[in-house]
Amino acid sequence: MFFVRRITLSPRLAATASLVVGGGTIVDVGTDHAYLPAHLILTKKISFAIASDVRQSPLDNARDTVVKYKLQEKIDLRLSDGLAEIKPEEVEEIVFAGMGGTLIAEKLKECSWVKSKKYHFIFQPQSKAEDLREFLYSNGFEINKELAVNEGDRYYITFDAYYTGEIKPFTLSDCFIGKLPDTVEAKAHLKMQLNRLEKKYNALKHREENLEDLEKLIDDLKGFVYG
Numbered sequence: 001m002f003f004v005r006r007i008t009l010s011p012r013l014a015a016t017a018s019l020v021v022g023g024g025t026i027v028d029v030g031t032d033h034a035y036l037p038a039h040l041i042l043t044k045k046i047s048f049a050i051a052s053d054v055r056q057s058p059l060d061n062a063r064d065t066v067v068k069y070k071l072q073e074k075i076d077l078r079l080s081d082g083l084a085e086i087k088p089e090e091v092e093e094i095v096f097a098g099m100g101g102t103l104i105a106e107k108l109k110e111c112s113w114v115k116s117k118k119y120h121f122i123f124q125p126q127s128k129a130e131d132l133r134e135f136l137y138s139n140g141f142e143i144n145k146e147l148a149v150n151e152g153d154r155y156y157i158t159f160d161a162y163y164t165g166e167i168k169p170f171t172l173s174d175c176f177i178g179k180l181p182d183t184v185e186a187k188a189h190l191k192m193q194l195n196r197l198e199k200k201y202n203a204l205k206h207r208e209e210n211l212e213d214l215e216k217l218i219d220d221l222k223g224f225v226y227g
């Protein structure tokens, strides 16, 4: 029987995979089912990957995919908290997908070797992307390109970044908007953030608090979403 060795990714993971440059080795941190590295290998974008997860059961899911697609020689499965068990010379591209932005930032902070121009980073924060962007801006990383996609009833964002060592001034709005493109999907994603922040503003506005930063952020988000 003819067996098609291909994995069709969901729009969220397809957008993330599209940012991988390829050619080298990637580590997919928090891999779970390992669809992303398996897809990248089956499409010949990369020839080797480390698929890592902090828990054994997601790594067992990853093993199922590796065995199903006969990728035992091409994907190294590794139990690792963030990048703790990854050696700096093992990878060129580092992917964090499907984890919260705050957690991704924490895992980058814990790793002594990520501040290097050698690596290409691809992030797909499920939530709190603003925390991850703030970490990147404050630590000399530069965001290269952002994408927003629709999947089911949700809008997801993904972006890639490099370490430059240069720390430029940034605002709260930069942390929320980043380099998102002027698309329907990016506007829908930011509209959800805007709704949440407007609720927060309405809850706080009767208190004697300085809400200037929040007001400016809400104005900037309105400009992006409706402008």
Ligand SMILES: C[S@@+](CC[C@H](N)C(=O)[O-])C[C@H]1O[C@@H](n2cnc3c(N)ncnc32)[C@H](O)[C@@H]1O
Binding pocket: 013, 029, 030, 031, 032, 033, 052, 053, 054, 055, 058, 080, 081, 082, 096, 097, 098, 099, 107
């Ligand atoms: C929602 S799944 C995402 C799976 C896949 N990357 C994707 O985007 O579809 C999040 C995965 O991150 C893993 N994870 C959570 N904290 C982690 C950590 N500190 N280090 C590595 N993996 C972690 C979880 O075990 C889980 O398998």
